[in-house]
Amino acid sequence: MYQIIFATGNAGKMKEVREILADLPAQVLSMKEAGIDTDIVEDGTSFEENAVIKARAVAGALGEREKAVVLADDSGLEIDWLNGEPGIYSARYMGEDTSYRIKNANLIARLDGVPPEKRTARFVCAIAAVLPDGEVLTTRGVIEGKIGYEERGANGFGYDPIFYLPDMSRTTAELTPAEKNAVSHRGNALMAMKKELSERMQG
Numbered sequence: 001m002y003q004i005i006f007a008t009g010n011a012g013k014m015k016e017v018r019e020i021l022a023d024l025p026a027q028v029l030s031m032k033e034a035g036i037d038t039d040i041v042e043d044g045t046s047f048e049e050n051a052v053i054k055a056r057a058v059a060g061a062l063g064e065r066e067k068a069v070v071l072a073d074d075s076g077l078e079i080d081w082l083n084g085e086p087g088i089y090s091a092r093y094m095g096e097d098t099s100y101r102i103k104n105a106n107l108i109a110r111l112d113g114v115p116p117e118k119r120t121a122r123f124v125c126a127i128a129a130v131l132p133d134g135e136v137l138t139t140r141g142v143i144e145g146k147i148g149y150e151e152r153g154a155n156g157f158g159y160d161p162i163f164y165l166p167d168m169s170r171t172t173a174e175l176t177p178a179e180k181n182a183v184s185h186r187g188n189a190l191m192a193m194k195k196e197l198s199e200r201m202q203g
Contacts (some may be wrong), residue, residue, distance in 0.1 A: 001200055002026035005034045007045075007058040007072035011106070012157035013186070017071075020181055020190045023093060025201055026069070036061050047126035048138050059130040063099035067132055069197065075125035075186060077159045079107065079147060081114050090159070104151055104162045111147055119146040123163060123172075125185040127193045137196050141188025156180060 002095055004026045014030050021028050031037070037059045044050040055074035076090030086093035086107075094103050102106050105110055111119055122144045129137040143165075151161035153173025160173035165183070181187040 001067075003068045004038070004197075005030045005035070005058060005062070005068055005070050007031055007040070007054045007070060010157070014074075015183060016123065016177070016184075017190065018121065018176060021194055024098060024198060026197075029194060031058060034062075042088075044088070045073075047074040047076065047124055048128065048140070051126045051128035051138065052130075052136060052190060055128040055136070069132065070130045071127060071193065073125055073127045073186060073189065075123065077121060077123055077163065079111070079119075079121040080108075081111060081118055081120075081147075088186045090168060099156050100161075101151070104159060107159075108149065116146065121145055121147050121163065123159075123185040125189040126184075127179060127189045129193060129197065131200065137193065139189045139192035139196065141184045141185040141190070141192065143172075143183055143188070 004021065004029065006014060006051045009032055010016060011174060016116055018028050024183055031035050035054045038057055040054050040057045042050045042053055044053050051074040052071050056071045056072065069149060076110065078084045078087050090150040094106060122142050125141045127139050146164045146166060148164040153161050155175060155177065156173035161171055163172045165172065172184065
């Protein structure tokens, strides 16, 4: 059986990843579960570059593990009114140790007085895979929405409580896990990657 090691320590993200990849013929592990602890410097200029940097760093720390596929994602929130901020710096916005409650409050404050039609934003997710033979794959998923006026919803994590989906009249933090996986940027990118990996694992 294949092993898929996902380069994250985020429990919320691992839950989403496991739900989406559940029917692949593979054991899905986090870095911690795989016993990998490596410092990764994300100095890419795009979501794709950062995802590849992370996946390659973890793959390099694996040693000789047969059939291990390393996945990594880089994702973030792009707000049009703020010229695409926080973008690739979403996780580090206002400092890595700053709570998302503070980050979300800051973004809402920066959009104070901005009319609904100008509050457009999107979540972007790039996923990179490093295969056992060294081949690198990337996929991208995007979900369009708007920045809300307050935090809403207890599901999800990060910027989910302020990311409003007009078509669903809810924030991504108000969606059920199944609803979110069906429409989210990470869900879209993971589904595309799952298709790529499925073809190779069965081939």
